[in-house]
Amino acid sequence: MRIFATLRSRLIAMVAALLAVIIGSVAIISTRVAHYEIRKFDLEVHAGRAPRAPVAIGQYYRAHGSWAGVQPVIDQATRSGESDVIVFDGQRKFVGTSNAILRDAQLTPDGGLLIERRSAAGRTRELIRGPQMIVRDDKGNIAGSIFILPRQSKTPELPPTRSLDRSFFLTFLGATIFGVLMAMAIARWISVPVERLTAAARRMESGDLAVRVEPAGGAELAELARGFNAMAAALDRNEEQRRRMVSDVAHELRAPLTNIRCELESMQDGLTSPTPERIASLHEETMHLAHLVDDLQDLALAEAGRLEIDAQPVTVAALARRAAAGMEMRARERSVTLHCEGSDDVIVLADAHRAVQILTNLLANAVAHMEKPGEVRIAWEQNGSEAIIRVIDSGTGIPADEIPRIFERFYRVDVSRSRATGGAGLGLPIVRQLVAAHGGRVWAESVVGAGSVFSFTLPLAG
Numbered sequence: 001m002r003i004f005a006t007l008r009s010r011l012i013a014m015v016a017a018l019l020a021v022i023i024g025s026v027a028i029i030s031t032r033v034a035h036y037e038i039r040k041f042d043l044e045v046h047a048g049r050a051p052r053a054p055v056a057i058g059q060y061y062r063a064h065g066s067w068a069g070v071q072p073v074i075d076q077a078t079r080s081g082e083s084d085v086i087v088f089d090g091q092r093k094f095v096g097t098s099n100a101i102l103r104d105a106q107l108t109p110d111g112g113l114l115i116e117r118r119s120a121a122g123r124t125r126e127l128i129r130g131p132q133m134i135v136r137d138d139k140g141n142i143a144g145s146i147f148i149l150p151r152q153s154k155t156p157e158l159p160p161t162r163s164l165d166r167s168f169f170l171t172f173l174g175a176t177i178f179g180v181l182m183a184m185a186i187a188r189w190i191s192v193p194v195e196r197l198t199a200a201a202r203r204m205e206s207g208d209l210a211v212r213v214e215p216a217g218g219a220e221l222a223e224l225a226r227g228f229n230a231m232a233a234a235l236d237r238n239e240e241q242r243r244r245m246v247s248d249v250a251h252e253l254r255a256p257l258t259n260i261r262c263e264l265e266s267m268q269d270g271l272t273s274p275t276p277e278r279i280a281s282l283h284e285e286t287m288h289l290a291h292l293v294d295d296l297q298d299l300a301l302a303e304a305g306r307l308e309i310d311a312q313p314v315t316v317a318a319l320a321r322r323a324a325a326g327m328e329m330r331a332r333e334r335s336v337t338l339h340c341e342g343s344d345d346v347i348v349l350a351d352a353h354r355a356v357q358i359l360t361n362l363l364a365n366a367v368a369h370m371e372k373p374g375e376v377r378i379a380w381e382q383n384g385s386e387a388i389i390r391v392i393d394s395g396t397g398i399p400a401d402e403i404p405r406i407f408e409r410f411y412r413v414d415v416s417r418s419r420a421t422g423g424a425g426l427g428l429p430i431v432r433q434l435v436a437a438h439g440g441r442v443w444a445e446s447v448v449g450a451g452s453v454f455s456f457t458l459p460l461a462g
Contacts, residue, residue: 013191015183019176027172034168053077053085054133054146061135061143071096084149086113091141099151113147114200151317152425193221197228210238241408253292256285298357302433309351309437313461316387317344319352320378323359327367335373338363342380348458349389349437358434359391361427362454366393369452386440386457398446406444407432433458 034450056077060070067089078085078098087095092107106114108127115126188412193216197406212229215222263282266272301307320340331338348355359378366376370393380389407428435442435456446452 001312009187011187012180012183015186016180019179019183023176023179024357025457027168031168044059054085054148057085057087057146059133062137065137067095067144074098077163086147086149088145090144092145095144095294100148107145111145111150173362176422188422191215193225197225200228204232204235209239215360233404249292249296249397251458253289256288259285259368261281295430298430299426299433302430307354307433307437309354311349311351311438314352314355315344315347315348316342316348316380316389316458319348319355319359320355320380320389322352323363324378324450326356327363328358330364331376334367334370336367336370337375338377339377341377342381343382344378346387347461348459349461354434354437357455358431359389361431364392364426366391366395366454369393383457385414388455388460390453390455392451394451397448397450398444398452399448400446403444403446406455 013060014073036289053074055158057070057073060073061067067087069251070087074085074096084097084099086097086099086102086105089095090108092102092109094105094107095179097103097105102115104116106116108114111132112127113132132148134142134145135146137143154215192211196213196216200211200213209231209232213225215225262364263272265276267274291296299305317340320342324338327338361377363376363378370376370389374394376394377392378389379392380387382388431454432442438458440459441454444452444454
């Protein structure tokens with residue numbers, strides 16, 4: 001049914017149904033108990049007001065040894081009283097009564113009195129467990145039972161019970177209405193935060209990544225709202241990184257392509273000749289483009305989990321020396337000295353090519369951020385089942401609030417995109433992915449103005 005299509009309507013229906021069952025059950029049980037107690041009290045009162053009637057009827061049986069002809073005695077004994085009497089013999093068969101409407105009454109096996117009455121409203125049945133006098137014969141056997149009841153009429157209910165039923169009905173009706181109102185309030189309290197989340201999600205779907213929702217509606221819904229806000233913030237940050245990445249990559253591609261185009265057009269127009277220096281410059285620009293494309297491809301493969309790692313036992317010393325040799329020329333240009341410090345006996349299980357790529361990226365990052373002559377060291381040591389390898393520089397350092405983000409894709413501390421300080425910001429994200437592919441960890445420590453330490457782990461061989 002469409003009426004229960006929303007969360008709010010379902011909550012209201014669920015709480016209302018639960019209240020109906022609970023209040024209805026309490027109402028039925030309370031009414032039955034109250035009726036029973038009132039009836040019992042009424043029977044005891046009337047039994048106390050007519051003590052002579054059952055005595056006279058019992059004396060008649062003991063005098064005659066039979067219930068035959070007892071009806072006149074019943075009528076005489078109850079004529080001036082406010083009670084009715086009904087008599088059964090020892091076999092629970094009806095003997096006589098002071099009121100004709102009780103002739104259909106039956107004595108149940110457990111000693112209760114079942115009264116059936118017919119009226120214009122229909123047929124009613126009432127089970128009474130009230131005072132009765134047991135009549136015994138000379139041998140002590142049960143000869144009969146005499147019940148004393150309030151004066152009966154064709155109306156099955158007594159005025160006190162009707163009034164009580166009315167009070168119960170009004171009370172439980174009020175409780176039901178109050179419960180439904182509370183259910184509506186609770187449903188609104190729960191559904192409004194959900195509706196806000198839904199509206200925010202649709203705004204996000206339309207492109208509004210700045211949307212946020214206020215945590216409300218209880219601990220669980222508030223936590224859901226905080227999770228939504230965190231997701232929105234992450235998406236907004238990723239979108240900003242994507243825009244910045246497009247700008248950075250476009251800048252990195254534009255500069256060498258512009259240089260190459262200008263040089264080639266100049267040669268075509270005969271303005272310059274293809275000297276070895278110009279050819280070397282074109283080659284350098286081409287290699288820069290190739291390096292950028294390789295970085296993008298490596299990062300894409302690593303994030304897709306498709307980067308192949310051919311892990312073999314190799315000494316960390318050999319990896320460090322290969323990486324340092326590859327960076328020697330660039331380091332010399334910036335008056336930076338490279339050193340390797342560590343034991344030749346530390347053997348790790350790694351892909352040699354990818355491990356050298358990790359160290360090369362870290363060395364390139366360290367050398368690029370050396371503002372004055374100094375040294376960059378590669379140090380390593382064995383720690384349990386892994387080797388810890390560090391690249392230590394004395395460069396500009398990294399602000400503390402930037403460190404958690406430096407391994408993110410396309411994030412750069414230097415937003416100027418100067419080639420001197422390192423490309424489009426892909427080196428450290430590639431390092432993180434390559435280290436993770438080897439089953440290791442990577443982290444950074446830095447003090448502004450004092451330098452940085454980039455550390456990563458590789459598993460030991462054997």
